[in-house]
Amino acid sequence: VTSQIEPAAQPDFDQLPGLRRAPEDIALLQHSSGTTGLQKGVALSHQAVLNQLEAYSKALYLTGDDVIVSWLPLYHxxxxxxxxxxxxLAGVPLVLSSPFDWVRAPYRLFQSISRYRGTLxxxxxxxxxFCAQKVRDRDLEGVDLSSWRIITNCSEPVKWESHQAFFQRFNGYGLEESALQCSYAMAENVFGVTQTPSGSFPATDEIDREAYITEQKALPPREGQPALKMMSSxxxxxxxxxxxxxEKGHDLPDKVIGEIALRSDCMLTGYYNRPDITRKAFHGGWYLTGDYGYTLDGEVFVAGRKKDMIIVGGKNVYPQxxxxxAYEVPGIHAGRAVAFGIYDEKAGTEEVVIVAEVDTEDPAERQGIADALRIHITRNSAIALRHAHIVGKKWILKTSSGKTARSANREKFLAENPIS
Structure with a gap:
């Protein structure tokens, strides 16, 4: 039958509108993933996208021998x-699965890496x-992860403890620790801003917890005092x-926390049809990310979102x-707690609330977890926790990209627990 089909006429490429675009024309809009308020459309030009892909591919040492395995949603x-x-665009093989399938069966990611010799x-x-806790041994029979050369931790502040949990769970299946890398990324830069140098381990910085919270400085830990282990992006x-x-737009030295600003050749053209917020987002040609962090010898350490900061008695507290x-308290699993501030008019400052999901429904056990949470936070941070709210599964709201929707959870808590 196919041999009887008339050959197609020579295509007239001049009639294809896509080939008449200028490099600075808008190629796509990438929308923010927030759950409240008007989502912002990040307008990205053809040139910005191509510049990002070129720079990021070089950072990864991407070649035609690579195989990318992903379950990530395409709206992020x-x-x-x-x-x-x-x-x-690079002609690299891609194994793509549904994010819904991954949530139901995260082991499929590891089986795909093994089957298709995935590398990135x-x-x-x-x-x-999630993977360290949910993937069972029986689902990893015969799995070989030795081809996996880069697994990039991205999209939210990176935690050294999460890397350790992942590596300890899967190193018996050929996973190399050097594969665990990090990136700081955002739609406003198309995607990547930073990346761990290929073949190296993410840099870490052990700092004094109290100075980090009260002075916004990453100082060496004091003997006998609580410390934090920060991991570079x-x-x-x-x-x-x-x-x-x-706050005045002046540069800060290494190990002093401030707002991260960036400039590149792959920046957004602007927020689509929002010139007001586009103007506010830039300072002297530099994009103000709204993220707090610090640098050390060229490495970038991300602390958290500026808008999520909780100010308690003049102390800046990062909810992350x-x-x-909270995740160190028995009964509370990683990814199942959210911290935010509520204003106390009588005290004239914010109070911290931590909502934590637990598996048990027994009231006495929940009360025990709440008491343990209050004690642990009070002993190991610069604040005294009063509001420990223990809830069941699926209470905490997430954004479309899987991040904790802090402001939405705050509103949900206040609706259920009015505080006079």
Missing amino acids: DMGLIAGFLMPI SWLPNFAYN GRALANTRIRILD DLESL
């Missing part, structure tokens, strides 16, 4: 850029804990420059740090 920049456009994948930090891509700024402490 990590899935769209790293897990879809990059392999397609990207995971948000919560996925490291890597070094800036070759086409990207990074600065750490104080309180959540990490």
Whole structure:
């Protein structure tokens, strides 16, 4: 039958509108993943996308021998850029599965790596804990992870403890510890801003917890005092420059926490039809990310979102740090707690609330976990925790990219627990 079909006429490429675009024309809109408020459309030009792909591919030492394995949703920049456009435009094999299938059966990622000899994948930090906890030995029979050369932790602040849990769970199946790398990324830069240098381990920095919270400095730990182990998100891509700024826009030295600002040749054109917020997002040609962090010898350490900061009695508290402490309490699993602030009019400052999901439904056991949480937070941080709210599974709201929706959870808590 096919031999009887008339050959197609020679295509007239001049009639294809895509080939008449200028490099600066908008190629796509990448929307924010927030659960409240008007989502912002990040307008990205053809040139910006191609510049990002070139710089990021070089940082990964991407070759035609690589195989990318991804379950990430394509409506998020990590899935769209790293897990879809990059392999397609570079001619690199791509094994793509549904994020819904991954949530139901995370072991399929490891089976795909083994079957297709996958070399590159990207995971948000919560996925490291999720896989370490949920994947069972019986689902890993015959699995060989030795081909996996880069697994990039991205999309939320990276945690050294999550890397250790992941490596300890899967190193018996051929996983090399050097494969565990990190990246700091955002749609406003198309995707990648930083990346751990290929073949090296993410840099770590052990710092004093109290100075980190009260002075916004990454100072060496004091003997006998609580410490934090920070993990770097890597070094800036070759086409990207990074600065750490104080509230007046002045540069800060290494190990002093401020707002991360960046400039590159793959920046957003602007927020689509939102010139007001586009203007506010830039300072002297530098994009203000809204993220806090610090640098050390060229490495970038991300602390958290500026808008999520809790101010208690003049102390700046990062909710992610309180959540990490919460995960140390027996009965509370990683990724199943959220910290936020509520304003106390009588005290004239914010109070911290931590909501934690637990498996048990027994009231006495829940009360015991709440008491243990209060004690652990109070002993190991700069704040005294009063509000420990223990809930069942699936209470905590997430964004479309799997991040904790802090403001939405705060509103949900206040709706259920009015505080006078």
